[in-house]
Amino acid sequence: MKKTEIRKPTIREVAKLARVGLMTVSRVINNHPSVRASTRKKVEAAIVQLGYQQNEAARLLKGQRARMIGLIVPDLSDQFFAACAHTVQHLARADGYMTLVVSSERDADLEFQQAELMASRKVSGLLIVTSTKAGDERLQALQDTGLAIVAFDRPLPGVDTDCVLVENRGGAEAAIAHLIQHGHKHIACVGYDEETYTVYERLQGYLSRIHGAKLKPQTAFGLSTLDDVRNWLTAALAGKNRPTAIFSVNHRTSIYLLQALSELKLRIPEDMALIGFDDFDLAAVLNPPLTTVAQSPVELARRAMGLLLAGIQGMQNGVSSSPAKILLPAKLMIRASCGPHEAQKS
Amino acid sequence: MKKTEIRKPTIREVAKLARVGLMTVSRVINNHPSVRASTRKKVEAAIVQLGYQQNEAARLLKGQRARMIGLIVPDLSDQFFAACAHTVQHLARADGYMTLVVSSERDADLEFQQAELMASRKVSGLLIVTSTKAGDERLQALQDTGLAIVAFDRPLPGVDTDCVLVENRGGAEAAIAHLIQHGHKHIACVGYDEETYTVYERLQGYLSRIHGAKLKPQTAFGLSTLDDVRNWLTAALAGKNRPTAIFSVNHRTSIYLLQALSELKLRIPEDMALIGFDDFDLAAVLNPPLTTVAQSPVELARRAMGLLLAGIQGMQNGVSSSPAKILLPAKLMIRASCGPHEAQKS
DNA sequence: CTGAAAGCGCTAACAA
DNA sequence: TTGTTAGCGCTTTCAG
Numbered sequence: 001m002k003k004t005e006i007r008k009p010t011i012r013e014v015a016k017l018a019r020v021g022l023m024t025v026s027r028v029i030n031n032h033p034s035v036r037a038s039t040r041k042k043v044e045a046a047i048v049q050l051g052y053q054q055n056e057a058a059r060l061l062k063g064q065r066a067r068m069i070g071l072i073v074p075d076l077s078d079q080f081f082a083a084c085a086h087t088v089q090h091l092a093r094a095d096g097y098m099t100l101v102v103s104s105e106r107d108a109d110l111e112f113q114q115a116e117l118m119a120s121r122k123v124s125g126l127l128i129v130t131s132t133k134a135g136d137e138r139l140q141a142l143q144d145t146g147l148a149i150v151a152f153d154r155p156l157p158g159v160d161t162d163c164v165l166v167e168n169r170g171g172a173e174a175a176i177a178h179l180i181q182h183g184h185k186h187i188a189c190v191g192y193d194e195e196t197y198t199v200y201e202r203l204q205g206y207l208s209r210i211h212g213a214k215l216k217p218q219t220a221f222g223l224s225t226l227d228d229v230r231n232w233l234t235a236a237l238a239g240k241n242r243p244t245a246i247f248s249v250n251h252r253t254s255i256y257l258l259q260a261l262s263e264l265k266l267r268i269p270e271d272m273a274l275i276g277f278d279d280f281d282l283a284a285v286l287n288p289p290l291t292t293v294a295q296s297p298v299e300l301a302r303r304a305m306g307l308l309l310a311g312i313q314g315m316q317n318g319v320s321s322s323p324a325k326i327l328l329p330a331k332l333m334i335r336a337s338c339g340p341h342e343a344q345k346s
Numbered sequence: 347m348k349k350t351e352i353r354k355p356t357i358r359e360v361a362k363l364a365r366v367g368l369m370t371v372s373r374v375i376n377n378h379p380s381v382r383a384s385t386r387k388k389v390e391a392a393i394v395q396l397g398y399q400q401n402e403a404a405r406l407l408k409g410q411r412a413r414m415i416g417l418i419v420p421d422l423s424d425q426f427f428a429a430c431a432h433t434v435q436h437l438a439r440a441d442g443y444m445t446l447v448v449s450s451e452r453d454a455d456l457e458f459q460q461a462e463l464m465a466s467r468k469v470s471g472l473l474i475v476t477s478t479k480a481g482d483e484r485l486q487a488l489q490d491t492g493l494a495i496v497a498f499d500r501p502l503p504g505v506d507t508d509c510v511l512v513e514n515r516g517g518a519e520a521a522i523a524h525l526i527q528h529g530h531k532h533i534a535c536v537g538y539d540e541e542t543y544t545v546y547e548r549l550q551g552y553l554s555r556i557h558g559a560k561l562k563p564q565t566a567f568g569l570s571t572l573d574d575v576r577n578w579l580t581a582a583l584a585g586k587n588r589p590t591a592i593f594s595v596n597h598r599t600s601i602y603l604l605q606a607l608s609e610l611k612l613r614i615p616e617d618m619a620l621i622g623f624d625d626f627d628l629a630a631v632l633n634p635p636l637t638t639v640a641q642s643p644v645e646l647a648r649r650a651m652g653l654l655l656a657g658i659q660g661m662q663n664g665v666s667s668s669p670a671k672i673l674l675p676a677k678l679m680i681r682a683s684c685g686p687h688e689a690q691k692s
Numbered sequence: 693c694t695g696a697a698a699g700c701g702c703t704a705a706c707a708a
Numbered sequence: 709t710t711g712t713t714a715g716c717g718c719t720t721t722c723a724g
Contacts, residue, residue: 021695058717060403082428101447287633367711404701407716
């Protein structure tokens with residue numbers, strides 16, 4: 001209630017203290033070259049003395065971009081995306097950016113709407129794991145506005161951006177090869193949401209290997225609940241081409257599978273071999289330890305941020321090189337859910 | 347490169363189209379009461395027609411607060427906090443706020459620094475899971491500036507804010523009571539970072555029940571790696587008061603315990619009973635299913651957001667009621683890691 | 693190399 | 709109830 005409100009110092013007061021004009025201060029702040037070294041010294045001293053900090057609102061009003069980046073993921077409560085968000089935010093901070101995080105709830109419209117909101121807040125860049133199936137030119141418009149955009153985990157259909165992807169297909173192929181090495185002839189592939197890019201790619205990898213080995217593919221998608229999984233499993237076991245191994249392309253499905261298998265008193269790997277896409281910290285603790293295909297969310301996010309920061313630079317300098325595409329490896333983590341190691345000798 | 351840059355419509359153009367003064371438009375936007383209904387209609391029509399959107403930068407410059415809230419958690423890649431962040435961001439969006447998310451990496455200084463940065467960005471409110479051990483009056487200063495602050499999961503020492511906490515102590519007591527009912531006399535309590543509020547509370551709950559039953563407490567903290575856990579476990583098993591049950595107050599420690607136990611070929615619950623604080627989706631799938639003390643990150647975040655939104659309202663109206671304190675229950679999820687249910691009859 | 697003037701889009705305070 | 713004036717703190721002209 002006192003009259004002595006602690007007003008933040010402005011560029012004006014810095015100028016007064018340094019006995020120079022406003023513009024000189026502004027130039028110093030923005031590292032403009034045409035300032036004599038001695039003058040710059042004075043101004044810098046004044047800045048320190050006053051503890052001056054730029055007022056972002058004023059800069060925004062003049063049309064500059066905020067030192068913020070936006071991150072949009074399908075589901076922030078998902079372990080994988082949470083790890084991405086953590087890394088992104090960490091790296092952003094190191095570069096003086098704050099991070100606006102949004103979960104699109106796998107809704108393409110919401111995703112776009114939020115992207116637009118972020119753009120209107122003048123973020124410098126946008127990192128996005130899209131939930132769009134069809135191409136969405138609307139994002140292209142944002143990019144043309146001078147907003148740097150990087151897609152990761154999934155490409156942005158219809159928009160020509162930098163992107164960082166994982167070798168989903170290769171990872172799946174490695175998994176199936178492993179199963180085949182173990183002598184399996186009936187390998188099922190299950191998951192949900194096969195329209196998602198990553199899942200689709202994994203499915204393609206599965207199919208490619210299965211066909212390559214002249215085996216019969218056996219797939220089931222849309223298995224998004226424990227009940228779904230249980231039902232499918234009992235049906236599959238009763239069917240004629242009873243699978244002896246399952247490749248699960250979604251983390252959630254893997255968990256349900258584990259549960260359903262346990263309920264049905266089926267032993268892993270004796271009665272059923274299992275490989276899950278996406279590693280998780282408990283995989284090694286399970287009984288038996290689960291063989292998985294691992295991808296690194298940290299590396300994914302790190303590379304994406306690298307591209308984004310470069311993109312922001314590029315936008316500022318008006319440089320626009322052709323979009324970079326990075327492909328990260330997926331690694332098969334061989335544990336015990338496909339049987340003993342020995343079997344590996346074909 | 348065309349001259350027709352798509353400039354966003356301003357309040358001025360809306361005014362022109364609606365044939366009113368600037369202020370009238372401003373008033374309509376801000377729901378100021380003194381605008382005739384008919385006038386408001388006209389303005390609203392113009393707003394829609396032009397697709398006008400407020401320019402936040404300009405408002406900020408006039409000293410208003412941004413429609414953003416800040417969220418600071420110790421570690422965003424932690425499942426629990428990720429779930430909190432997801433809920434917060436979801437609720438914030440529903441109220442038209444964007445969310446600035448930061449991981450403090452359990453560093454009190456970084457936490458404060460980020461809080462200050464958010465404040466300088468004029469966020470309307472701050473949600474924070476503190477990593478401060480000692481009191482930190484610096485945050486109090488921010489609050490006095492007119493920033494709404496709500497602490498959750500852990501209270502903010504030295505700052506008088508709203509806060510939402512979980513019954514950590516009660517949850518721990520329930521866990522120990524359960525173990526005692528099962529006839530255990532040697533119950534160890536392990537974890538790391540006992541200085542953290544939540545862990546400390548759990549420890550107190552453990553101690554209180556152990557003493558109440560005239561048993562000897564046996565605690566070990568600082569167990570932050572698998573090696574730590576393994577070493578402690580082998581030592582404890584060799585000791586004279588060999589524990590028959592373990593209460594793990596940290597999720598991570600529980601996982602390591604599971605792993606170490608498995609390595610040592612100890613069966614759960616026959617050779618060692620186990621209860622972990624913090625539930626997780628795989629707990630039910632483990633072999634055997636793990637008994638845990640569950641708390642709901644979603645509910646925690648939901649209540650915190652409720653308080654924050656109310657607090658923001660309060661700040662705007664200059665109302666300042668005494669801080670609200672909410673205590674949420676923790677629930678014992680009885681599964682099979684402490685032995686058969688029957689044993690419950692004391 | 694430096695400085696003065698002119699706003700960016702908005703709202704608080706006053707007039708009408 | 710409405711409109712007018714005066715900036716918020718900064719950067720982009722354009723002169724010196």
